Amino acid sequence: MGTSDIVKFEALSPAEFFRRNREIAGFSNPTRAIYQAIRELVENSLDATETFKILPSIKIYIDYANQSRSWVSIYVEDNGIGIPNDEIPNVFGRVFYSSKYRIKQHRGIFGLGAKMVVLYAQSTTNTPILVRSAPLRSDVIYEYQLMIDITKNEPVIVSQRILENRYGWHGTAIKVVLEGDWSKAKRRVEEYLRRTAMVAPYAEFMLRGPDEDDAIKIPRVTTKMPDPPREGLPHPKSVDVELIKQLIQKNPNTPLLEFLTENFDGVGEAIAKKFIDFVGLQSDMPVGKLMNDELVNFVTKMREFNEWRRPRADWLSPIGEDILAEGVKFVLRPEIVFTVTRKPSSYMGNPFIVEAALAWGGAIEPSDNPIIYRFANKVPLIYDEGNDVVRKIVDEIDWTQYKVKFPAPMAVVVHICSTKIPYASAGKEAIAEVPEIENEVRNAVREVARKLRLYITRKEKEQELLMKYAIFSMYAEEVINALSYVSKADPNELRSSINALIREKLRIRSLEDLLTNHAVEGNENSDSNEDQKHEPSS
Numbered sequence: 001m002g003t004s005d006i007v008k009f010e011a012l013s014p015a016e017f018f019r020r021n022r023e024i025a026g027f028s029n030p031t032r033a034i035y036q037a038i039r040e041l042v043e044n045s046l047d048a049t050e051t052f053k054i055l056p057s058i059k060i061y062i063d064y065a066n067q068s069r070s071w072v073s074i075y076v077e078d079n080g081i082g083i084p085n086d087e088i089p090n091v092f093g094r095v096f097y098s099s100k101y102r103i104k105q106h107r108g109i110f111g112l113g114a115k116m117v118v119l120y121a122q123s124t125t126n127t128p129i130l131v132r133s134a135p136l137r138s139d140v141i142y143e144y145q146l147m148i149d150i151t152k153n154e155p156v157i158v159s160q161r162i163l164e165n166r167y168g169w170h171g172t173a174i175k176v177v178l179e180g181d182w183s184k185a186k187r188r189v190e191e192y193l194r195r196t197a198m199v200a201p202y203a204e205f206m207l208r209g210p211d212e213d214d215a216i217k218i219p220r221v222t223t224k225m226p227d228p229p230r231e232g233l234p235h236p237k238s239v240d241v242e243l244i245k246q247l248i249q250k251n252p253n254t255p256l257l258e259f260l261t262e263n264f265d266g267v268g269e270a271i272a273k274k275f276i277d278f279v280g281l282q283s284d285m286p287v288g289k290l291m292n293d294e295l296v297n298f299v300t301k302m303r304e305f306n307e308w309r310r311p312r313a314d315w316l317s318p319i320g321e322d323i324l325a326e327g328v329k330f331v332l333r334p335e336i337v338f339t340v341t342r343k344p345s346s347y348m349g350n351p352f353i354v355e356a357a358l359a360w361g362g363a364i365e366p367s368d369n370p371i372i373y374r375f376a377n378k379v380p381l382i383y384d385e386g387n388d389v390v391r392k393i394v395d396e397i398d399w400t401q402y403k404v405k406f407p408a409p410m411a412v413v414v415h416i417c418s419t420k421i422p423y424a425s426a427g428k429e430a431i432a433e434v435p436e437i438e439n440e441v442r443n444a445v446r447e448v449a450r451k452l453r454l455y456i457t458r459k460e461k462e463q464e465l466l467m468k469y470a471i472f473s474m475y476a477e478e479v480i481n482a483l484s485y486v487s488k489a490d491p492n493e494l495r496s497s498i499n500a501l502i503r504e505k506l507r508i509r510s511l512e513d514l515l516t517n518h519a520v521e522g523n524e525n526s527d528s529n530e531d532q533k534h535e536p537s538s
């Protein structure tokens with residue numbers, strides 16, 4: 001008996017793989033599935049708007065499609081750039097089909113999210129997804145009903161028609177029916193939208209659920225948007241053998257020098273020549289000549305070589321200190337917020353930027369631990385906080401150095417953007433421990449913490465002054481009474497000159513001045529370039 005008689009071998013299509021393992025893409029149970037489906041659709045909508053400088057307007061309608069079977073219909077509509085007609089079936093019906101496999105910051109990265117929604121709907125309710133899309137300036141709206149042929153990983157067009165675009169609409173609208181538990185998912189979805197608004201205050205969201213009290217509207221609070229990222233080239237430190245092979249195959253006759261300067265980020269002619277010397281090759285050698293072991297050696301040397309320029313950060317789109325402050329202020333309603341956008345940095349050739357906000361007081365409930373809001377490429381991370389590097393760093397910080405005593409009304413917001421986010425798992429919910437990123441997160445949080453310390457110190461001083469002022473004024477009243485009695489002087493005149501005296505002594509102009517000083521808003525960019533070396537030694 002041969003092996004093939006007792007063991008059966010077969011291939012598995014990507015669609016089938018994800019149908020079987022939907023939990024690794026976040027569709028692990030009916031509550032989570034609703035949250036995940038909405039999240040995937042909303043993130044696609046945000047990518048289709050803000051990346052193209054369109055202020056996002058996103059509508060989400062939820063309804064019970066069949067209450068006895070807990071079927072829920074989800075509708076998400078955006079005002080984005082739309083999808084070209086002939087691409088619509090593939091982007092919703094073929095796992096690993098995307099316009100985002102580029103070196104550039106996006107929310108989507110895997111080319112999977114939309115397909116997971118279709119797969120889940122189809123596996124639970126056997127209904128197709130409805131897609132309507134109109135590209136910019138299109139006279140018509142394309143409509144499809146789609147399913148996925150799971151064994152072939154191909155779209156199945158259930159129906160298709162073209163509608164007149166009477167009002168010049170552009171964007172994409174999706175409707176899908178899936179099994180889920182809306183009443184349980186609701187709070188998560190709302191929290192997700194709230195957090196998304198924190199880092200995208202230039203977007204507006206409308207959510208309407210099936211129940212009376214379900215509607216929420218998150219308005220746009222600013223029309224300022226971050227600059228969209230540009231598309232980039234790989235950095236020599238981030239490549240592997242396979243990528244080099246692919247680049248060589250495109251143009252095997254290219255001389256080595258040109259190959260290096262044209263295909264990689266941060267490689268000018270001078271640096272390229274130095275590198276060629278370092279590897280011991282010739283500048284005019286056609287790259288196609290590099291074979292097997294030479295190739296592996298070439299890539300190893302690329303990683304070892306230390307004179308490449310730092311990766312460029314033009315491929316990134318940080319939120320920016322002002323926009324982040326506006327978003328945090330609007331959502332958390334703190335007394336004050338401090339923000340920082342750090343300078344670009346990199347790990348393994350991938351550029352990244354860390355941003356942090358520290359919100360204090362106001363509507364923030366005091367808690368025994370700092371409340372943390374984590375974001376990666378503007379996507380809120382909600383699950384799996386315990387595994388996240390941000391939680392670790394924030395917990396390591398000795399907050400007493402910054403005059404914070406717990407329970408404290410404090411929230412820490414950390415945003416990491418990169419062309420490659422090192423997620424700790426396929427569920428994309430936590431960021432792995434990469435030393436360079438850890439450092440930057442620590443520096444960012446400390447920077448805003450220092451601003452908080454200054455603020456708390458100033459408030460303490462003001463509090464002290466206020467106390468003194470109150471005591472002085474109390475005694476002053478008695479002195480005024482006695483003086484006016486013996487000298488027959490006008491008590492009002494006495495009062496105003498004595499008050500002036502007190503103010504001069506306490507160096508305050510007026511009581512109102514002192515009181516309104518508490519309500520300082522916005523940022524203080526005072527000590528942004530001193531890093532961990534200058535921590536307070538208390």
Ligand code: ADP
Pocket residue numbers: 040044045048078080081082083091092097098099100107108109110111112113114115171172
């Ligand atoms: P990813 O977002 O990782 O690329 P998806 O499966 O979620 O993967 O989406 C696949 C592709 O479909 C996207 O890359 C994008 O080109 C297109 N797409 C999906 N939703 C929209 C939308 N709302 N507007 C425009 N394009 C969209």
Ligand code: MG
Pocket residue numbers: 040043044107108109112113114
């Ligand atoms: Mg997506």
